Amino acid sequence: MEDLQARHRKEQRDLQSRVTQKKKQASKKTRKGVNDECEQLEAVLREKHAAEIAALDGEPDATTQTDVLSEPLEELTLKVEDEDAPHRTNGTQPAQDDVSEPTPTPQAHDEGPRGPQTKKPNKAKARLVKRALEQEEQARQAAEEAKTLPDLKSQERARMLEYMTSRGLREKEIRADGHCLYAAVADQLEQLEIPIGSAPGVEGVPAYRAVRAAAAEYIERHPDDFEAFLEEPLEGYLCKIRETGEWGGQLELMALAKAYGVEINVLQDFGRVEKIEAGAGDEEMVMWLGYYKHGFGLGEHYNSLRKAG
Numbered sequence: 001m002e003d004l005q006a007r008h009r010k011e012q013r014d015l016q017s018r019v020t021q022k023k024k025q026a027s028k029k030t031r032k033g034v035n036d037e038c039e040q041l042e043a044v045l046r047e048k049h050a051a052e053i054a055a056l057d058g059e060p061d062a063t064t065q066t067d068v069l070s071e072p073l074e075e076l077t078l079k080v081e082d083e084d085a086p087h088r089t090n091g092t093q094p095a096q097d098d099v100s101e102p103t104p105t106p107q108a109h110d111e112g113p114r115g116p117q118t119k120k121p122n123k124a125k126a127r128l129v130k131r132a133l134e135q136e137e138q139a140r141q142a143a144e145e146a147k148t149l150p151d152l153k154s155q156e157r158a159r160m161l162e163y164m165t166s167r168g169l170r171e172k173e174i175r176a177d178g179h180c181l182y183a184a185v186a187d188q189l190e191q192l193e194i195p196i197g198s199a200p201g202v203e204g205v206p207a208y209r210a211v212r213a214a215a216a217e218y219i220e221r222h223p224d225d226f227e228a229f230l231e232e233p234l235e236g237y238l239c240k241i242r243e244t245g246e247w248g249g250q251l252e253l254m255a256l257a258k259a260y261g262v263e264i265n266v267l268q269d270f271g272r273v274e275k276i277e278a279g280a281g282d283e284e285m286v287m288w289l290g291y292y293k294h295g296f297g298l299g300e301h302y303n304s305l306r307k308a309g
Helices: 002-025 031-056 062-087 107-111 123-147 152-166 180-191 207-221 234-243 250-260
Strands: 169-172 262-267 273-276 285-296 299-307
Touching (some): 152 285, 180 299, 207 234, 207 250, 250 273
């Protein structure tokens, strides 16, 4: 069966190559006839392969069917190659009789009825099936490769939990949706009983939206402290903070520390702590955030770290 399937694949590739060449060289007048002939070639080959597989499996009358199908396949193949000759651009001058434009008269009308027509395959459906199989195979290969890679997510998570415990902290998970930094800061402000404020001109907005507004407002009032670090105009950057789900980072943490007068400690993998000071005095309140690089699907992520107990 493996040898038979290998031969079938080779015959399919050979036929596809001939059909492709034929269609490329067809003119507008001969295109319909060429397409019909190519489809019949493919149908005959499919029937031939099915009959050969059935014969190998021991189904009755399959051997006779294979012998019958092999002859029209060979004849049709030769016919496609012969008709293809006048269109080849290999520099050979066509004979005088071939100069006139061919008349797209299907051979089926000259030879009489050929019996029941084979149903044309749904090419769009076939392409979708092929694409789905390719994606399934790619997913399988990715899963196999992932088995040999270290689980960075689990390793980072285990280390972070260890460092939280050593510092008397517990984690409040924040949804990974692009607003995580602002939502984590909002949770910490609530724990510290610091008023969050509200977005200008908006009532009843989510807490993270009010924190976004506070960050944007502080940066807008102190442009000289931030513009040197921006890769785009300040106005557009502020619009992203206020109105989109753009992730926050170091600049936004600096703005929030100063806007709310708190020290922000960011616990990272391997126990590293980044301190962002507000510079408002020695009695600053301290909030804790947990920063993950590998732990969440969207990539970098912040969680709120509350006091344990």
